[in-house]
Amino acid sequence: MGIIIAAAGFAKRFREAGGNGNKLDARLNNCSVFAQTLRHACATHLAVHVVTRPENILIQELCRAQQIPFTLIESAGLGESIAEGVSATPHWNGWLIHLADMPFVPPAMFVQVADALALHELVRPRVNAQPGHPVGFAHCWYDKLSRLTGDNGARELLRAEAVHFIEIEDGDSQCDIDLPSHLDQENKHAAS
Template identity: 50%
Template structure:
């Protein structure tokens, strides 16, 4: 059974820019790397196959993926739903997909592996910390068509709605910590 990671990196960084940030937040420095490079490193450390959905004009993300031999799907995304659909459609041979957001650099490799393992028994799995659900969100092949039908800003909410979600209790707040504002970059170092 092959489960892989779809990293959604096709956002426009609108909140980041409105808050005073410059350019796409994924290319902003976070310690020694960029925000995106940190996220990709964590995902690659899991040993799971992965694909990155990014904007055609985000050259830094595209170059970083090429340098690390990670395939990209180019998408002028209108929202997370479009990115999820494109990533899942690009990997129809997988038996499961871990949907991960590129602005969540603090999820360790072990969480990706735990979520992938849970998909061997459950249709949907995701980690949670103190009862709060986080990322990545794992979906089994039984939900392929529903994932490929996503559009706009819905993300995976409509696929989650009314379905049982297996929660994996973890002790790592990184699963709920994203970077939306320039001030969060400095707070995270």
């Protein structure tokens, strides 16, 4: 079992809102957004595989430095990224799909989802009735995951199936970095 970190998006909203460069390289609490996401995933001691774009050089360098395998893809959407990551790890008995722009998910949450996959085929955290990340899939989902396309990720798969939810109280853990203002808020919060 392991964690697929999807880091192959275009960050369109971030750039349209005035952000410069790749939001995953942006500074957050003394490191980059991606570095914090990767650090939390690695702290679980689960296997980690990153899916990123060829032009995301800093992400590739960070993965190489930590000996984290990665797949390069000219991704047309999250579905394609998930399919590539799952196809690269067919020997895993389950996958925790996580978004690289969600750096606040603590290692313990990944472990909770992984542990619940021993009893359930689909697992995800939920806070205030809102489903969150990472999303856990047992190995029986390999065929469907490896054929995903488009930008909806695995959303269509989750609609028709019974998902086991882990109720959490830490809503902040589910925040993502979509806009430059999100970085400003988090960096100010860390400094105070």
